Amino acid sequence: MPLISAGTMVxxxxxxxxxxxxxxxxxxxxxxxxxxxxxxxxxFPDSVVVPGFVDMHVHGGGGASxxxxxxxxxxxxxxxxxxxxxxxxxxVTAAPAELLAGVRALAGAARRGxxxxxxxxxxxxxxxxxxxxxxxxxxxxxxxxxxAVLDAGGGxxxxxxxxxxxxxxxxxxxxxxxxxxxxxxxxxDATYEQTTHAIGLGATVGTHLFNAMPPLHHRxxxxxxxxxxxxxxxxxxxxxxxxxxxxxxDAVLRAAGPQRVAVVTDAIAAAGCxxxxxxxxxxxxxxxxxxxxxRGTDTIAGSTATMDRLFRAVARxxxxxxxxxVTAATPARALGLQRVGVLRTGYDADLVVLQRDWHVxxxxxxGDWRVPERG
Ligand SMILES: [Zn+2]
Numbered sequence: 001m002p003l004i005s006a007g008t009m010v011x012x013x014x015x016x017x018x019x020x021x022x023x024x025x026x027x028x029x030x031x032x033x034x035x036x037x038x039x040x041x042x043x044f045p046d047s048v049v050v051p052g053f054v055d056m057h058v059h060g061g062g063g064a065s066x067x068x069x070x071x072x073x074x075x076x077x078x079x080x081x082x083x084x085x086x087x088x089x090x091x092v093t094a095a096p097a098e099l100l101a102g103v104r105a106l107a108g109a110a111r112r113g114x115x116x117x118x119x120x121x122x123x124x125x126x127x128x129x130x131x132x133x134x135x136x137x138x139x140x141x142x143x144x145x146x147x148a149v150l151d152a153g154g155g156x157x158x159x160x161x162x163x164x165x166x167x168x169x170x171x172x173x174x175x176x177x178x179x180x181x182x183x184x185x186x187x188x189d190a191t192y193e194q195t196t197h198a199i200g201l202g203a204t205v206g207t208h209l210f211n212a213m214p215p216l217h218h219r220x221x222x223x224x225x226x227x228x229x230x231x232x233x234x235x236x237x238x239x240x241x242x243x244x245x246x247x248x249x250d251a252v253l254r255a256a257g258p259q260r261v262a263v264v265t266d267a268i269a270a271a272g273c274x275x276x277x278x279x280x281x282x283x284x285x286x287x288x289x290x291x292x293x294x295r296g297t298d299t300i301a302g303s304t305a306t307m308d309r310l311f312r313a314v315a316r317x318x319x320x321x322x323x324x325x326v327t328a329a330t331p332a333r334a335l336g337l338q339r340v341g342v343l344r345t346g347y348d349a350d351l352v353v354l355q356r357d358w359h360v361x362x363x364x365x366x367g368d369w370r371v372p373e374r375g
Pocket of ligand 1: 090266
């Protein structure tokens with residue numbers, strides 16, 4: 001069975017130089033620091049091996065969008081080439097029939113293993129903080145609609161982002177939690193107190209912290225401080241240098257610690273493409289110099305980021321182990337995903353080989369080289 005070794009490996013959160021990893025049947029059979037127990041099948045003496053990235057918030061990439069049926073595979077494949085081995089597929093706000101159709105298309109992709117599950121971003125969001133979401137399709141959470149959506153998902157819905165202050169918010173949180181769905185707070189105009197209440201009900205994620213929520217004010221700390229302050233909450237950060245100042249990323253990493261920070265791309269179809277016109281759901285988006293905005297406005301509309309780029313940004317500022325934690329282990333744990341996010345015996349053999357400059361050289365998914373070594 002394939003045994004690989006590398007100059008540097010991050011195993012179980014620890015940096016090993018050198019390190020080795022043995023795989024069998026798609027799983028990690030054993031791993032450790034120091035010289036490998038036998039001659040390796042593949043040796044990467046100048047490379048760094050890290051866990052495959054886990055992206056819990058992404059709408060598309062490489063010109064392809066979730067949930068367009070014929071584009072789902074292309075979007076996932078694009079991000080795989082950038083090291084994402086586990087991905088949710090995020091849906092934006094849509095009218096009821098369109099929402100159900102999107103959920104059904106993605107549920108099929110989840111059953112095939114193309115994506116690890118669905119993230120419903122809306123339609124139960126705040127009109128005051130809707131960002132690039134179609135304001136006309138926002139609505140209060142309705143128990144019958146939630147049941148229909150859960151039904152259409154057939155267990156594939158892994159996370160929902162909602163604004164807890166909307167009428168019916170408490171009942172919606174309870175219903176999603178009952179169905180095993182992770183509840184995230186975002187696109188919200190909630191007060192600090194409303195947010196704390198929602199966390200008390202069981203919300204465990206803050207969707208792209210600071211984006212699409214009131215800014216932190218010293219007398220009105222709002223959702224941002226409530227999410228940041230609760231040890232049971234994981235906060236998403238779009239660490240692309242556009243959505244957040246790098247100093248804010250640093251401050252959140254210090255305040256919450258890497259165990260509570262999940263770096264996400266929030267990428268749209270435009271990731272990996274030249275500047276131009278795209279769509280995010282029904283909303284037209286213009287990309288200029290790699291920054292996506294709702295056409296004719298200043299509103300940022302997702303990103304053109306990839307996880308490898310965000311990994312490099314965090315690794316340069318905070319360090320290798322921290323970058324591994326926020327791009328793999330933390331999001332996997334926040335989503336309750338088993339056997340991914342860490343290189344550990346018994347876990348899936350999902351890994352990224354990075355060159356010395358931390359660019360992706362190769363990607364393994366469940367023991368298969370899905371992206372063979374470049375150059
Ligand atoms: Zn999004």
